[in-house]
Amino acid sequence: xxxxxxxxxxxxxxxxxxxxxxxxxxxxxxxxxxxxxxxxxxxxxxxxxxxxxxxxxxxxxxxxxxxxxxxxxxxxxxxxxxxxxxxxxxxxxxxxxxxxxxxxxxxxxxxxxxxxxxxxxxxxxxxxxxxxxxxxxxxxxxxxxxxxxxxxxxxxxxxxxxxxxxxxxxxxxxxxxxxxxxxxxxxxxxxxxxxxxxxxxxxxxxxxxxxxxxxxxxxxxxxxxxxxxxxxxxxxxxxxxxxxxxxxxxxxxxxxxxxxxxxxxxxxxxxxxxxxxxxxxxxxxxxxxxxx
Amino acid sequence: xxxxxxxxxxxxxxxxxxxxxxxxxxxxxxxxxxxxxxxxxxxxxxxxxxxxxxxxxxxxxxxxxxxxxxxxxxxxxxxxxxxxxxxxxxxxxxxxxxxxxxxxxxxxxxxxxxxxxxxxxxxxxxxxxxxxxxxxxxxxxxxxxxxxxxxxxxxxxxxxxxxxxxxxxxxxxxxxxxxxxxxxxxxxxxxxxxxxxxxxxxxxxxxxxxxxxxxxxxxxxxxxxxxxxxxxxxxxxxxxxxxxxxxxxxxxxxxxxxxxxxxxxxxxxxxxxxxxxxxxxxxxxxxxxxxxxxxxxxxxxxxxxxxxxxxxxxxxxxxxxxxxxxxxxxxxxxxxxxxxxxxxxxxxxxxxxxxxxxxxxxxxxxxxxxxxxxxxxxxxxxxxxxxxxx
Numbered sequence: 001x002x003x004x005x006x007x008x009x010x011x012x013x014x015x016x017x018x019x020x021x022x023x024x025x026x027x028x029x030x031x032x033x034x035x036x037x038x039x040x041x042x043x044x045x046x047x048x049x050x051x052x053x054x055x056x057x058x059x060x061x062x063x064x065x066x067x068x069x070x071x072x073x074x075x076x077x078x079x080x081x082x083x084x085x086x087x088x089x090x091x092x093x094x095x096x097x098x099x100x101x102x103x104x105x106x107x108x109x110x111x112x113x114x115x116x117x118x119x120x121x122x123x124x125x126x127x128x129x130x131x132x133x134x135x136x137x138x139x140x141x142x143x144x145x146x147x148x149x150x151x152x153x154x155x156x157x158x159x160x161x162x163x164x165x166x167x168x169x170x171x172x173x174x175x176x177x178x179x180x181x182x183x184x185x186x187x188x189x190x191x192x193x194x195x196x197x198x199x200x201x202x203x204x205x206x207x208x209x210x211x212x213x214x215x216x217x218x219x220x221x222x223x224x225x226x227x228x229x230x231x232x233x234x235x236x237x238x239x240x241x242x243x244x245x246x247x248x249x250x251x252x253x254x255x256x257x258x259x260x261x262x263x264x265x266x267x268x269x270x271x272x273x274x275x276x277x278x279x280x281x282x283x284x285x286x287x288x289x290x291x292x
Numbered sequence: 293x294x295x296x297x298x299x300x301x302x303x304x305x306x307x308x309x310x311x312x313x314x315x316x317x318x319x320x321x322x323x324x325x326x327x328x329x330x331x332x333x334x335x336x337x338x339x340x341x342x343x344x345x346x347x348x349x350x351x352x353x354x355x356x357x358x359x360x361x362x363x364x365x366x367x368x369x370x371x372x373x374x375x376x377x378x379x380x381x382x383x384x385x386x387x388x389x390x391x392x393x394x395x396x397x398x399x400x401x402x403x404x405x406x407x408x409x410x411x412x413x414x415x416x417x418x419x420x421x422x423x424x425x426x427x428x429x430x431x432x433x434x435x436x437x438x439x440x441x442x443x444x445x446x447x448x449x450x451x452x453x454x455x456x457x458x459x460x461x462x463x464x465x466x467x468x469x470x471x472x473x474x475x476x477x478x479x480x481x482x483x484x485x486x487x488x489x490x491x492x493x494x495x496x497x498x499x500x501x502x503x504x505x506x507x508x509x510x511x512x513x514x515x516x517x518x519x520x521x522x523x524x525x526x527x528x529x530x531x532x533x534x535x536x537x538x539x540x541x542x543x544x545x546x547x548x549x550x551x552x553x554x555x556x557x558x559x560x561x562x563x564x565x566x567x568x569x570x571x572x573x574x575x576x577x578x579x580x581x582x583x584x585x586x587x588x589x590x591x592x593x594x595x596x597x598x599x600x601x602x603x604x605x606x607x608x609x610x611x612x613x614x615x616x617x618x619x620x621x622x623x624x625x626x627x628x629x630x631x632x633x634x635x636x637x638x639x640x641x642x643x644x645x646x647x648x649x650x651x652x653x654x655x656x657x658x659x660x661x662x663x664x665x666x667x668x669x670x671x672x673x674x675x676x677x678x679x680x681x682x
Contacts, residue, residue: 034441035440035444037444037448085641086640087644091441092373092440093640095375095444096375096578096640097636097641099575099633100579100632100633100635100636100637101637103629103630103633104633105633106629107625107627107630108626108630110622110625110629111622111626111627111630114622115621115622220452220571224448224449224452228449231445262456262459265449265453265456266453268449269450269452269453272445272446272449273434276434276438276446277433277434277437
């Protein structure tokens with residue numbers, strides 16, 4: 001029982017990180033109708049920037065700011081420089097370009113920093129609190145929970161409560177009409193990409209201290225999990241991403257705790273296959289959107 | 293709205309192909325012509341092994357094995373538009389199928405050389421076909437319901453989960469994988485050739501057996517259906533083509549070829565394990581298909597040679613130039629991947645159609661360009677310049 005509570009709590013914290021990353025995929029999907037397969041590589045570049053800045057200044061917060069800026073800048077550059085030039089009409093060229101970008105970024109990081117994992121310290125204690133004899137969340141987990149929930153709230157407010165959010169949603173849903181109404185659609189799309197890069201960078205930055213360390217492939221698994229989450233919740237639905245993220249996080253945590261770490265990727269694959277085969281429309285998304 | 297254009301152009305490309313087909317000088321059907329070309333190319337490749345030293349012959353065998361997978365992938369992506377990032381896993385399925393069948397055969401008494409060895413290899417290839425065909429069928433069923441990013445994501449998750457699967461299932465031998473018995477040179481040939489050359493021969497013949505059916509499929513009715521489904525699913529359905537059946541069929545055909553490639557790789561390296569078939573290798577297969585030109589089998593061969601030889605070339609050059617050991621370790625593997633990634637981007641954005649289109653253009657410069665690569669990124673030339681007859 002104690003174990004179950006502990007695993008659920010850990011799963012919640014990990015799941016929120018995955019949910020954040022999935023949210024970044026949802027933002028790109030809403031802005032440009034494509035899944036950014038390069039998101040993990042971009043996030044890893046941002047975490048390396050954070051690592052360098054934290055190493056130089058000694059401040060975790062400076063590193064965090066650097067990660068957010070780098071993630072946004074790289075993704076905006078990717079959108080302006082590459083994605084905009086991709087032939088439209090089929091998702092295939094966009095995916096292939098993203099895969100090429102993954103290879104370029106990861107191998108460049110590998111050449112620059114070598115293959116070893118660099119340990120990255122968490123800004124808070126990682127030992128869990130013990131409540132009534134049961135180890136629960138650590139201060140760092142609480143920090144992750146707070147940041148993730150705050151960010152989700154912020155994004156919800158941005159998209160639903162501001163004029164900018166309205167323009168972002170409008171230019172994604174009906175670019176032609178939005179342009180006629182005076183929305184600068186290309187700028188909105190770039191902004192969506194930048195926003196998504198910052199969110200992805202934050203998710204990767206929160207994840208890395210709890211893992212083996214930082215190297216070029218640190219965020220690969222995060223991407224696979226986040227993709228599963230985005231499909232589970234529906235690529236169009238932020239709420240779905242949030243709920244799906246927690247579900248996947250708890251599933252991975254439980255499977256790792258009871259069956260061993262080796263089974264977790266299989267569980268994620270099984271879940272993804274099941275969702276895609278039984279309900280390819282996703283659980284929270286409108287079906288006709290997925291057909292596009 | 294945009295979907296009608298590729299369908300139109302493809303239809304014209306196909307019609308064009310038909311009206312230029314019956315050349316009275318040669319009374320061969322397209323299938324016969326493909327078979328003839330396959331035999332000639334196979335004989336040429338076998339002859340070429342005599343010019344190579346043993347290590348080059350080993351590399352040639354690896355290229356031939358990779359060619360099986362890239363040919364399957366290029367057919368799948370180029371003709372049906374389904375992007376699979378998991379062809380390495382299909383190769384692995386073939387390799388494991390081969391290893392399990394061969395090991396079962398040798399424990400059942402089929403060991404030693406000669407006829408027993410040949411029978412064992414054939415059984416192994418059948419095992420590879422069964423394993424990769426079954427997995428490909430399942431994936432195809434998933435792919436028939438999914439489009440675009442979903443299939444790519446599913447296959448990506450599959451590649452990531454492969455090491456976990458091999459550790460969890462005891463019959464697959466964990467991280468070490470499975471070893472298979474050594475296949476020596478048959479006695480008749482043992483004075484003439486060494487084992488690497490023999491393996492290259494086997495690889496070439498299996499590659500021919502894997503790729504020729506794909507070429508026949510591509511040029512025939514099945515290829516037409518695949519293009520129709522890719523161009524416009526609704527229109528295809530209205531014309532009586534079942535998109536689901538076509539997609540599953542294409543996926544299975546592609547998987548069978550990849551499985552044979554995995555079997556050859558297993559035979560040549562005498563083992564199969566999860567380490568070789570990681571995400572990086574899977575992406576290299578995509579690179580080979582794209583750089584060669586999506587939909588083109590010749591391009592797939594060139595791409596396979598590129599992805600096998602370039603990493604080796606980079607290692608050789610960095611070793612010869614004498615860069616510091618630390619930097620050499622970092623460059624090893626990474627530099628080639630950097631080049632491949634850049635190639636992938638450049639080819640998709642600036643040079644759609646890849647090597648195959650470039651070669652076709654060079655060959656037919658006086659006439660109209662004939663890059664029939666069928667990639668959506670590379671629509672055939674505008675219909676205005678085509679001889680229309682209706």
